[in-house]
Amino acid sequence: MEVRKTIKKVVALAAGASMVGATLFGASAAADLANYPNPFIKEGVFDAVLVVGDKAKAEDVIGVTDIAVSLQFASKTVKKAATSTSTKTVVEGDKWLVGTSGDKLELGEAFDKAISRASSSDLKALAGGSITNTKGTATYEQYFRLAGTPIAGGTVGGTLATSGTALFEEDTDTDVVADYAKWTNTGKFFNYSLDFTAAFESDVENSSGNADTSGTYLTDFEDSSINLGSKKYTILTARRNAANNAGLKLTLLGGDVSDSLAEGETKTYNLNGKDYEVTNVIVTDVTPIYVQLKINGVLTKNLQASQTDRLKDGTILGIKKILSSEAGDVSGDIAEFTLGANKVELQDNFVGNSAVDSSVLKINDDSIGDADVIIKGSDDNSTFKINNILINYKSDDNYWLPAGKKLSEILDTEPKLTWGALGLDVLYSGLSNEDSETIEIQNAGDDKYDLKLTTNAGKITVPLAYDNSSTGTTLALFGDNSNKLKINPTNASSGNSRIARNEYFILTDKTNTVDGYSEVVQYKSGDKSTRDNPKLKLKLLSSGETVERTLTVAAPTASATLTVGGYEYTLANGTDYTLDDFDLIVTTAAAANGPAYNKIVTKGGALVTLSPINNSIDLLNGNTNLTVIDKVVITVVDTNKLDARAQPSFFNYSVTASATDDMLSLSRNGGVVTSTIKEDSNVAQGMNEYGAKATFTSQSSKPQVLKIDWPKNQRLPQVYLLGGAVTTTTAASGGDTVTEVVKIDVGATKLASQVADAKAQNVILVGGPCANAATAAVVSKPFVNGEADATCADGYSAGKAVIQLFEHLHK
Numbered sequence: 001m002e003v004r005k006t007i008k009k010v011v012a013l014a015a016g017a018s019m020v021g022a023t024l025f026g027a028s029a030a031a032d033l034a035n036y037p038n039p040f041i042k043e044g045v046f047d048a049v050l051v052v053g054d055k056a057k058a059e060d061v062i063g064v065t066d067i068a069v070s071l072q073f074a075s076k077t078v079k080k081a082a083t084s085t086s087t088k089t090v091v092e093g094d095k096w097l098v099g100t101s102g103d104k105l106e107l108g109e110a111f112d113k114a115i116s117r118a119s120s121s122d123l124k125a126l127a128g129g130s131i132t133n134t135k136g137t138a139t140y141e142q143y144f145r146l147a148g149t150p151i152a153g154g155t156v157g158g159t160l161a162t163s164g165t166a167l168f169e170e171d172t173d174t175d176v177v178a179d180y181a182k183w184t185n186t187g188k189f190f191n192y193s194l195d196f197t198a199a200f201e202s203d204v205e206n207s208s209g210n211a212d213t214s215g216t217y218l219t220d221f222e223d224s225s226i227n228l229g230s231k232k233y234t235i236l237t238a239r240r241n242a243a244n245n246a247g248l249k250l251t252l253l254g255g256d257v258s259d260s261l262a263e264g265e266t267k268t269y270n271l272n273g274k275d276y277e278v279t280n281v282i283v284t285d286v287t288p289i290y291v292q293l294k295i296n297g298v299l300t301k302n303l304q305a306s307q308t309d310r311l312k313d314g315t316i317l318g319i320k321k322i323l324s325s326e327a328g329d330v331s332g333d334i335a336e337f338t339l340g341a342n343k344v345e346l347q348d349n350f351v352g353n354s355a356v357d358s359s360v361l362k363i364n365d366d367s368i369g370d371a372d373v374i375i376k377g378s379d380d381n382s383t384f385k386i387n388n389i390l391i392n393y394k395s396d397d398n399y400w401l402p403a404g405k406k407l408s409e410i411l412d413t414e415p416k417l418t419w420g421a422l423g424l425d426v427l428y429s430g431l432s433n434e435d436s437e438t439i440e441i442q443n444a445g446d447d448k449y450d451l452k453l454t455t456n457a458g459k460i461t462v463p464l465a466y467d468n469s470s471t472g473t474t475l476a477l478f479g480d481n482s483n484k485l486k487i488n489p490t491n492a493s494s495g496n497s498r499i500a501r502n503e504y505f506i507l508t509d510k511t512n513t514v515d516g517y518s519e520v521v522q523y524k525s526g527d528k529s530t531r532d533n534p535k536l537k538l539k540l541l542s543s544g545e546t547v548e549r550t551l552t553v554a555a556p557t558a559s560a561t562l563t564v565g566g567y568e569y570t571l572a573n574g575t576d577y578t579l580d581d582f583d584l585i586v587t588t589a590a591a592a593n594g595p596a597y598n599k600i601v602t603k604g605g606a607l608v609t610l611s612p613i614n615n616s617i618d619l620l621n622g623n624t625n626l627t628v629i630d631k632v633v634i635t636v637v638d639t640n641k642l643d644a645r646a647q648p649s650f651f652n653y654s655v656t657a658s659a660t661d662d663m664l665s666l667s668r669n670g671g672v673v674t675s676t677i678k679e680d681s682n683v684a685q686g687m688n689e690y691g692a693k694a695t696f697t698s699q700s701s702k703p704q705v706l707k708i709d710w711p712k713n714q715r716l717p718q719v720y721l722l723g724g725a726v727t728t729t730t731a732a733s734g735g736d737t738v739t740e741v742v743k744i745d746v747g748a749t750k751l752a753s754q755v756a757d758a759k760a761q762n763v764i765l766v767g768g769p770c771a772n773a774a775t776a777a778v779v780s781k782p783f784v785n786g787e788a789d790a791t792c793a794d795g796y797s798a799g800k801a802v803i804q805l806f807e808h809l810h811k
Contacts, residue, residue, distance in 0.1 A: 048762035050749040053772035064766040093726030096122040098719040104643040111146035125230030125723025135201035147188030163187025166717030168687035170675040171400035181401040181428040189393040199385035213381040229422030236306040247349040253318045255338025263333040283333030291335040316341040342421045348375040363417040370394045403430030425722040434711035437604040443703040446663040455518040458542035465655040487598035498574035498583035509567035510594035516601030517565025604712040609633045648689035666704040691715020759808040
């Protein structure tokens with residue numbers, strides 16, 4: 001019986017072939033082996049016992065072994081990689097993400113550098129409209145700009161914005177170090193603009209409604225509805241400045257509830273989940289005309305048209321218009337009002353220019369000191385025209401908006417009123433979630449540092465530096481305590497560049513792309529040329545594998561080639577090749593962007609550069625007599641991965657040896673600034689514009705360590721301008737995965753005599769009912785005292801393999 005061939009064909013034979021027994025999942029279908037290795041492998045874990053007869057023949061033993069091997073291959077789980085978790089935040093509602101597909105907002109970039117302004121095409125709340133009066137129809141559009149241009153006018157790669165941007169820094173109000181959307185008290189908050197495509201016009205009149213070149217009334221503007229942001233307003237009054245006829249003051253009233261009530265009438269309104277019972281108590285019939293309302297049993301003050309009152313819960317009541325009838329009129333007195341209102345006053349004392357001319361912004365009678373109003377138009381004493389209404393708002397304080405928060409939740413009174421009057425808000429949902437990798441400079445004891453990272457070759461622990469003070473000289477050397485790491489292994493004339501036995505060297509094929517392949521190699525041994533078939537032995541640190549390469553001798557050179565990541569390197573003797581373990585050098589021809597021997601490209605696209613104290617000299621002469629490893633610099637390999645296409649701030653750290661003990665120290669040598677976190681004064685964090693986050697930790701009586709969380713794609717701040725209520729949801733997305741083999745334990749294979757009840761568990765039986773007592777029990781054949789009876793072969797043919805599937809109690 002060719003058991004092995006049979007087992008290999010299990011799936012093909014089982015597909016579409018119903019086997020004996022009830023369905024594994026219900027009564028609607030028969031059990032089959034179409035999903036093999038299920039049910040014997042459940043969620044990557046082996047869940048069965050393999051059974052052979054106590055006197056099994058060799059072919060049965062080989063068969064059960066083959067099955068076990070195949071099941072071990074299938075026994076594995078796929079999980080998210082621990083360093084590559086990613087989540088995605090989705091914001092639903094009327095929102096606009098600052099930036100465009102062609103110009104995304106980056107950390108440190110001013111909001112208004114990413115895009116000039118938002119319009120109705122970006123946010124429904126900025127919808128335009130039209131106004132029709134006796135002078136014609138005027139259409140308008142709305143625009144909003146989140147200001148942020150720094151005084152220095154910088155961009156990513158130059159001077160960064162400090163206001164109206166997203167930064168990673170310390171909030172000095174809370175001492176929390178994190179990423180924020182930030183505005184400072186020296187910067188601009190926003191710029192709002194309402195632009196008429198055709199001028200909005202009114203006749204100039206006096207209080208009697210007659211044309212008057214010295215009149216102050218612009219009644220054609222009044223009773224018009226207009227949008228400011230997402231809020232709808234009615235222009236209650238429009239007045240020219242009496243002292244300067246080119247000045248304008250507009251009073252607008254808007255609210256969430258708007259209605260009219262006749263005198264004595266009562267209605268109930270719901271505002272933000274709360275009921276308000278409103279009664280029109282009285283409307284006077286003589287001048288001054290006023291109305292008094294009762295709201296939830298409390299009388300308001302006497303209110304004239306365009307006046308407001310603040311209820312005890314802070315809700316604003318505004319009177320739009322009072323229609324008073326004469327005594328004896330059939331119609332009653334009516335008051336038009338708004339509830340939850342905003343009363344807005346806009347004033348510019350000269351509309352003929354674009355300057356701020358003693359402008360005023362009032363909201364609910366509160367003067368907004370940090371706002372400038374510019375109304376542009378014209379006035380010929382007969383017709384007054386409005387072309388634009390602009391509001392520029394300066395930040396009155398330093399604001400750090402943390403991830404997950406809305407601007408309205410942290411604002412002071414005046415800016416909160418202003419944003420509320422426009423019905424706009426800002427949400428900072430944090431940085432985009434990107435898969436990442438970890439780059440570490442980790443101490444190994446007091447006198448040694450390792451550089452831990454992942455390249456396209458695999459995970460590598462690079463012996464970075466050690467303190468060689470035991471020699472009597474204060475030294476910080478690349479490598480470990482016994483063997484140096486040579487960062488310029490191309491100079492045969494320098495013993496400090498040549499690679500001695502057991503020393504390390506870096507091979508990187510190209511340094512300008514994330515496809516760059518970096519390996520760290522240890523030179524284990526070299527055979528002298530007089531040996532038969534002399535070889536080099538080299539250890540690849542990514543895998544731990546030791547490889548051999550045959551030496552080709554052509555006096556005065558002995559050389560071998562080593563292909564790493566598809567790139568061929570030539571290694572040659574740097575000293576006498578007639579001696580064992582001669583020094584090596586790398587003789588591969590130089591090319592643009594590689595190969596490199598002091599640079600490592602990580603899998604996530606970081607470029608790690610190792611430099612001694614004096615780069616130009618010590619790269620040639622090696623790293624002897626150094627007190628400092630001057631630079632471990634980490635940058636972005638491919639700037640095409642950045643929106644700005646400019647190299648972001650780099651990470652730069654130095655390793656220093658001590659003159660008093662053998663302890664190394666690590667310190668920042670420029671680049672990304674870190675700030676001590678509130679939770680632990682020994683930990684400092686910083687982030688560059690790419691979104692790579694450094695955590696620098698000082699350890700008690702131990703060297704400092706560095707961990708960099710390096711994103712595989714640029715982390716971008718998610719700043720949203722909101723036109724109303726939004727919802728946010730966060731879910732896992734994307735990410736690298738790792739496959740983990742789940743070992744099948746020893747003991748999974750048993751003899752039939754060791755299985756008390758083959759029907760009580762999942763079993764794979766090898767051998768027919770004549771050779772395997774467990775098989776005989778399943779197929780209901782006699783098997784007594786270790787022997788099958790004469791009927792055991794009934795129903796089976798000699799030399800012909802049979803695969804059968806039985807189910808008993810779902811096993």
